[in-house]
Amino acid sequence: MNKRKMLLASFGALSLAVVVPAGAAGPGTMSPAVAASPQLDAALLAQLDARRAARGQDARHGDAIVARHPGTQGTQVARVAHTYKNVRIFGFESVLVLDANGKILSESDSEQRANFAKADAAGPGSDFSVVPAISSKAAIDAALASLGASARHETPPSAELIIWPAMRTERVPDARDKQEQELNALDVQEVVDHYELAYLVHTRMVAGDKPVYHDTIVSARDGAILAQWNMLQTVVGVGHSQYNGDVPINTTLAEGKYRMIDDTRGTGGTFGAMAITNANHGTSAGSVYVNDTNTWGDGKQYVNGGSTTNANGQTAAVNAMWGLMNTYDTMKNVFNWLSLDGHNTATYIAAHVNTAYDNAYYSDTCRCMFIGDGSSFNSLGSIDVIGHEMGHGxxxxxxxxxxxxxxxxxxxxxxxxxGEAVEAYARGGGKGDTVPLTGNDWVLGKEISKSGTPLRWMYRPSKDGSSPDAWNSSIKRLDVHYSSGPNNRMFYFLAQGSSADKAGDYYSKYLVRTPAAMTGIGLDKAYRIWFKANTTKFTSSTNYADARAKMIEAAGELYGKSSRELIAVQRAYAAINVGADVDEPPGQ
Structure with missing residues (x-):
C-alpha cells in the first residue's frame, strides 16, 4: 500500500453557524459572525433575485444559501449555490462578501457559473427535465455496488439530486497552435460539454478497521456512475511530548481527575470544548483521556501492543493536544478565525486509531480528527500534520x-x-498576531518519518519522485497528493523567494523577467493572502488558473493593487507555469 497517498487525510464538507467574538487587528483579521436567520437569508436572496434580470436569467434560475462564515474587517461571507428549476448545479457557486447590514459588497463566481450567467444558451435548456427516472435509494445502491466494499456504514448514506456539468478542457484561441509541453495554465479552460441530471451520493463506511469514504455521481436517468472520488483526504498541565520536549497543555480538573479537555478553546461540540480522546485501537473516538496527575506522557514513540493509557500511551495524546492548541491559536491570533468553522465550534482529536495505523485524517462524520500510531511511520501527531488536518476542516x-x-x-x-504556518507559529513561541519568518522547515512529515525523509518538499515537490514542480495539462489526472506540488512551490516562492542558481532546488525556468530570482514577502503576508483567498474567494471548482486570479485579488485588497505583494503573487504563480512573469519594481 502506498502510505504517502494515504497520509494527511480529511473527509468531506461541513457548514456550521455559531457566534465569534471580535479579536486581533491586522490584515486578514476575521469579523464577528452574524448568526444566520430566515430574515437575513430572505434579504440576501432578494438582492440576488434583483440581479437575475440583469444577467438575462428567468424564473428557472435561482440561488440557495449553503453557508455563512466570518469575513475580514467588519464583513461577512455567504456561499451561494446556483440552482436551475430548484435543483443545485454542482460547482456553480458564488462567494458573496457582505457588509454589517447584509448588503453585497463583492461577488466571486466559479468560472463555470460566470460563463453560465453570460448566456442562457449555455445552460441546460428549457426542455431539461429535473424529474429523476430512478429513486435516491437506487442511486445509493448503484454507488455501493460500484465500490464493491464489504463494509459497515459509519453514518447512513445520503443522496442529493443535482445537475452535473460534464466538463471538457479546451484551449483558448491564442494557444491553439502551441505544443502540449509549452502550454501555460492560462492557455486552457474548462467548459461544460453537457449537463446530466444526477445524484451526489455520500457514503461513509468502515471496512475492517479502515475508513472507506467516497462521493459518487450517479446518473438519475439510468444509475450509471458518472464520477467518483475518494474522500479519504490523506494529519496547563505538563506534557512530555514526542517531538517538542516538555510542553504546557490545558486540562480540566473534575472529581479529583484531570481530563484532557481544554475549556479555553472552542465551545459546544461533542465534549463542550477542545478535547483529546483514546480510540484505543478502534475506529470510534472513544473516551476523553483521564489521569490522576496533571503530568502526561513519557515523550517516547508508542510501543505497539502496550497500554494506551499509561505514560507511554499518553504521549500520543500530548502530541495531539499540543498540535490542536497551537493550530487553534495560530488562526485565532493571526486572523481571529476560531476553530475549524470560524464560529468557535469545538472539535477533538482521537489518538491511537486502529492498530499501527499509518495515517491521520479529518472526518466529516464527527468534524474531528483521527491520529494513528504508525508502523512505517512514527506517531502521526507532529505539529505540521495536525495543522494540516485542521486545515482540511x-x-x-x-x-x-x-x-x-x-x-x-x-x-x-x-x-x-x-501545517507550515502552524509549525512556524508554535516554534516561534505561539504568541502574537503574526507568523514568524522562521521556525518551520518547509517539508511535510519529516518528524514522523523513521528515516527522516520528508513526505513532501514544498520548495521542490519533485524531490519525492512523483510530484511535478509546475502546472502541466495532465495535472488534473494525478492523485491530489501529487497535484498539490506546484501550488506548494508557489507558496514557498511567495514567502521565501526563489534563486537564480539553475542547479539548485529553488530555481524556476519560468521566471524570465527581472530579477531572475523573485523576492519573497515573508510567511506572514503569504499566509494572509492565501487564507483570504481560500475563505472569501475560492469556490469548490477553483483550479490553478482561478486560484491565481483570486490570489491576485486578495493581495490587492490586503496590500494595494500596485503593491509589491501583488506582484509577488504574479511572479510566484508564473514560477509554476500559471500566468506570465512580470518585472519587480526597482528597489523591491
Missing amino acids: VTAATSNLTYAGESGGLNESSSDIN
Whole structure:
C-alpha cells in the first residue's frame, strides 16, 4: 500500500453557524459572525433575485444559501449555490462578501457559473427535465455496488439530486497552435460539454478497521456512475511530548481527575470544548483521556501492543493536544478565525486509531480528527500534520474545494500551507498576531518519518519522485497528493523567494523577467493572502488558473493593487507555469 497517498487525510464538507467574538487587528483579521436567520437569508436572496434580470436569467434560475462564515474587517461571507428549476448545479457557486447590514459588497463566481450567467444558451435548456427516472435509494445502491466494499456504514448514506456539468478542457484561441509541453495554465479552460441530471451520493463506511469514504455521481436517468472520488483526504498541565520536549497543555480538573479537555478553546461540540480522546485501537473516538496527575506522557514513540493509557500511551495524546492548541491559536491570533468553522465550534482529536495505523485524517462524520500510531511511520501527531488536518476542516467549512482534479490538489496544498504556518507559529513561541519568518522547515512529515525523509518538499515537490514542480495539462489526472506540488512551490516562492542558481532546488525556468530570482514577502503576508483567498474567494471548482486570479485579488485588497505583494503573487504563480512573469519594481 502506498502510505504517502494515504497520509494527511480529511473527509468531506461541513457548514456550521455559531457566534465569534471580535479579536486581533491586522490584515486578514476575521469579523464577528452574524448568526444566520430566515430574515437575513430572505434579504440576501432578494438582492440576488434583483440581479437575475440583469444577467438575462428567468424564473428557472435561482440561488440557495449553503453557508455563512466570518469575513475580514467588519464583513461577512455567504456561499451561494446556483440552482436551475430548484435543483443545485454542482460547482456553480458564488462567494458573496457582505457588509454589517447584509448588503453585497463583492461577488466571486466559479468560472463555470460566470460563463453560465453570460448566456442562457449555455445552460441546460428549457426542455431539461429535473424529474429523476430512478429513486435516491437506487442511486445509493448503484454507488455501493460500484465500490464493491464489504463494509459497515459509519453514518447512513445520503443522496442529493443535482445537475452535473460534464466538463471538457479546451484551449483558448491564442494557444491553439502551441505544443502540449509549452502550454501555460492560462492557455486552457474548462467548459461544460453537457449537463446530466444526477445524484451526489455520500457514503461513509468502515471496512475492517479502515475508513472507506467516497462521493459518487450517479446518473438519475439510468444509475450509471458518472464520477467518483475518494474522500479519504490523506494529519496547563505538563506534557512530555514526542517531538517538542516538555510542553504546557490545558486540562480540566473534575472529581479529583484531570481530563484532557481544554475549556479555553472552542465551545459546544461533542465534549463542550477542545478535547483529546483514546480510540484505543478502534475506529470510534472513544473516551476523553483521564489521569490522576496533571503530568502526561513519557515523550517516547508508542510501543505497539502496550497500554494506551499509561505514560507511554499518553504521549500520543500530548502530541495531539499540543498540535490542536497551537493550530487553534495560530488562526485565532493571526486572523481571529476560531476553530475549524470560524464560529468557535469545538472539535477533538482521537489518538491511537486502529492498530499501527499509518495515517491521520479529518472526518466529516464527527468534524474531528483521527491520529494513528504508525508502523512505517512514527506517531502521526507532529505539529505540521495536525495543522494540516485542521486545515482540511477550515477548507471544508469555507471554499470546500472538491477533492478531485486541480481543486483537489489545491485542497491538499491548502492544508500543507496551514501545517507550515502552524509549525512556524508554535516554534516561534505561539504568541502574537503574526507568523514568524522562521521556525518551520518547509517539508511535510519529516518528524514522523523513521528515516527522516520528508513526505513532501514544498520548495521542490519533485524531490519525492512523483510530484511535478509546475502546472502541466495532465495535472488534473494525478492523485491530489501529487497535484498539490506546484501550488506548494508557489507558496514557498511567495514567502521565501526563489534563486537564480539553475542547479539548485529553488530555481524556476519560468521566471524570465527581472530579477531572475523573485523576492519573497515573508510567511506572514503569504499566509494572509492565501487564507483570504481560500475563505472569501475560492469556490469548490477553483483550479490553478482561478486560484491565481483570486490570489491576485486578495493581495490587492490586503496590500494595494500596485503593491509589491501583488506582484509577488504574479511572479510566484508564473514560477509554476500559471500566468506570465512580470518585472519587480526597482528597489523591491
